[in-house]
Amino acid sequence: MKNKTLIRKINLQNFLSYGSQGEEIELQPLNVLIGTNGSGKSNFIEAFRILKAIPTDLMAPIRPGGGINEFIWKGAVASTAVLEVVLNNAEQDFNYKISFRGANQRLEILLEVIEQTEIGKEYRLSSEQSVIARGFNPKAAGAKTLFVNQELFYLKNQFSDIGFYRDWHLGQGSTLRKPQHTDLPEHPLEEDGSNLGLVLNDLQYQLPSQQILEQFKKIYPDAEELNIKIYGGTVQIFIREKSFSQPIPAPRLSDGTRHYLFLMALLLDPNPAPLLCIEEPELG
Structure with missing residues (x-):
């Protein structure tokens, strides 16, 4: 297997057992998780299932887990979950960030950030789907589409190809x-x-x-x-x-x-x- 790293860092906040302070984890080409029962190993892997689902159906890994409210940290009222990763692209590293919450048992994506470009709800065709999955709302996109199109294509391919063996x-x-x-x-x-x-x-x-x-x-x-x-x-x-x-x-x-x-x-x-x-x- 090639010695390479797709994701250099991941930051989880208000996601499953990761609380409001957030936790940043730096990744190596090979990472081994060892811990007691209930220490959050499976929750950490669940974050990557979310990333894999972003280009297709973000609810796919969430439905079997009890719905969106079960994926939001229970330690605060009306929390917003945040997943942020630093990707090790061949040309240069760049950031991807997504924040979401539960609203009446429905998933609502509040914000996506690709590199330094913020993508609010007005740019998405659906509040439940990423722009990586559906593309930009043509009525609001404008120059922003051109700016991040290459990154969208890269993220879609890389996230879709993440492999799971559980x-x-x-x-x-x-x-x-x-x-x-x-x-x-x-x-x-x-x-x-x-x-x-x-x-x-x-x-x-x-x-x-x-x-x-x-x-x-x-x-x-x-x-x-x-x-x-x-x-x-x-x-x-x-x-x-x-x-x-x-x-x-x-x-x-x-x-x-x-x-x-x-x-x-x-x-x-x-x-x-x-x-x-x-x-x-x-x-x-």
């Missing part, structure tokens, strides 16, 4: 234990791992096969081959061990081995998402 199912009945379908994409890896075989097969074309095997042998030292077999409209993963003449199919592998294959497919990706969020709760 829905871990490794036991009996999981998609990682079953033969997988051949009509799924080779990239990116689906959150449920339903295309893991195709992703690994594609990696074997893009990377030296020995590189993949060496990484796999770090946790499976007896492995001699990692094979992907496509037949009968299905994709199946097999491991060949030194002491066995017949390969072992994925359903017979341990949960930990399949978990490692999943992470390996993510982290060896030569064309990764601009930002990957991997949440691993206690798995057993």
Whole structure:
């Protein structure tokens, strides 16, 4: 995986468990969150789900969480949530900021700031959607549209491509234990791992096969081959061990081995998402 950082800093205020004082967090290419239950790890990741939803439907991650009022900090009356990020663009860093609140159980975006340009409600086509999603209100846009069009395009692409892996199912009945379908994409890896075989097969074309095997042998030292077999409209993963003449199919592998294959497919990706969020709760 390339050593790069999409977001250098994020500031959260009145958002979930982040209070009115706000909290600025500086990010590195790799960030590991460790903390006790209830310390706000999942809330931190939720902020990036909000960013991912901005170019499409901002309510998409909010509805399952109980509605907009559940995303506003409970420590003050009529709070306004603020998310602000400093993006590490190839040309120069720039800021993006969005503030929103709940109004009669509806999301109301109060302000967006792209670089130094403030975008009030008069510039949006909908109070629930960002200008990144819908563009500018043509009646009010004027020169402002030209000024931030390039930034809008960049933000839309980068936010949309943020990847999330939170829905871990490794036991009996999981998609990682079953033969997988051949009509799924080779990239990116689906959150449920339903295309893991195709992703690994594609990696074997893009990377030296020995590189993949060496990484796999770090946790499976007896492995001699990692094979992907496509037949009968299905994709199946097999491991060949030194002491066995017949390969072992994925359903017979341990949960930990399949978990490692999943992470390996993510982290060896030569064309990764601009930002990957991997949440691993206690798995057993």
